[in-house]
Amino acid sequence: xxxxxxxxxxxxxxxxxxxxxxxxxxxxxxxxxxxxxxxxxxxxxxxxxxxxxxxxxxxxxxxxxxxxxxxxxxxxxxxxxxxxxxxxxxxxxxxxxxxxxxxxxxxxxxxxxxx
Amino acid sequence: xxxxxxxxxxxxxxxxxxxxxxxxxxxxxxxxxxxxxxxxxxxxxxxxxxxxxxxxxxxxxxxxxxxxxxxxxxxxxxxxxxxxxxxxxxxxxxxxxxxxxxxxxxxxxxxxxxx
Numbered sequence: 338x339x340x341x342x343x344x345x346x347x348x349x350x351x352x353x354x355x356x357x358x359x360x361x362x363x364x365x366x367x368x369x370x371x372x373x374x375x376x377x378x379x380x381x382x383x384x385x386x387x388x389x390x391x392x393x394x395x396x397x398x399x400x401x402x403x404x405x406x407x408x409x410x411x412x413x414x415x416x417x418x419x420x421x422x423x424x425x426x427x428x429x430x431x432x433x434x435x436x437x438x439x440x441x442x443x444x445x446x447x448x449x450x451x452x
Numbered sequence: 453x454x455x456x457x458x459x460x461x462x463x464x465x466x467x468x469x470x471x472x473x474x475x476x477x478x479x480x481x482x483x484x485x486x487x488x489x490x491x492x493x494x495x496x497x498x499x500x501x502x503x504x505x506x507x508x509x510x511x512x513x514x515x516x517x518x519x520x521x522x523x524x525x526x527x528x529x530x531x532x533x534x535x536x537x538x539x540x541x542x543x544x545x546x547x548x549x550x551x552x553x554x555x556x557x558x559x560x561x562x563x564x565x566x567x
Contacts, residue, residue, distance in 0.1 A: 341495075370554065379456075379541060379557035380496075395554060427495055429555075441555060443488075443495035 339363050341444035343428050349450045350418040358413040358447050360428030366442075368431040369411040373397065373424040374446075380427065386411055418451045425449070454479045458542050458558035465532055465565050473527040473561045475516075475542035483544040485509075485518050485525040486555065490539040499527075499540070532565045539563070 344359045362369065370385035382395030386405040400422060402414040411430075415422060428444040459474040477485065484503045488496040500509030505520035514529045525542060542558040 377559050379559045380555070381557075382554040385554060429496075440498045440501070443497070445495045 341428055341430055341442050343426075343444035343447050345447060346445065347448050349452065350415070351452055352418060352420060354418050356415050356418070358415070358426055358428075358449075360411045360413065360444060361409050362411075362428075362430040362442070363409065364430060364432075364442065365408060366430035367408070367433050368441075369405065370395070370429050370441075371401070371403065371411070371413045372427045372429065374427060375424050383413065383426075415449075420451045423449060423451045454483065454544060454546055454556050456542050456544055456556055456558040458540075458561050461560070462562040462564055465563070467534055467565055467567050468531045469565075471527070471529040471532045471536075471563065473540055473542075473563070475525045475527065475558060477523050477525065477542075477544050479523075479544055483546070485516075486543045486545070487514070487516055487525070487527050488541040488543060488557075490541065490560070492538070496541065532563070534565045534567055537563055537565045 341362045367388050371383040372380040374380050381397050383397055383401050384395055384403040386392045389405050389408050392403050392405055405411050426447045429441045431441040432439045455478045457476050486501045487499040489499045490496050500511040502509040502518035505518055508517045516525050516527045539560045539562050541560045543555040546554045546556055
């Protein structure tokens, strides 16, 4: 198993540009989510999905869109990049959100800089 | 709302020293508690977990006990190695509160172990 994969690993955008961060998992996990990591703030949930076709907002969703057309893929779209979106983005997956003891598996992260 | 507070870092220790990283939480209900570790340039990996009061999670010489009476989940290791240098995150599952399945993270504690 490859686990959770993310592309690209690094990205530099100009303010106003759009892009998609890719995330895929090969573990047939029901639950997938996107977090952003900022210094001194831990990780904060952006969006999550409990299955194909079902997505919902986390605590910091503004400026981001998601979709889940397949179980495997959960892309994150930045509609119009802003410097405040400079961060490290992590995708995570878990067997089910209804089993809080289940481990969440994290991808290696995408480091995004918006100038 | 639910929250996690970790001790401020960075923590610098000599090899073979005893490690404690404090973690306290605020939560309604009965969350599961986790310690994740992030090695330089990598994503987060689950280090250990505990799903109910008085449970002790352990892995790779690290251990933490779920203390409901003090709302704590302190991470300990008896003898650290240089290879333990990383960022450590305490987290709780937001099960039963918001029902999003999300993890709520502390701000992270950087550990540096010197030879």
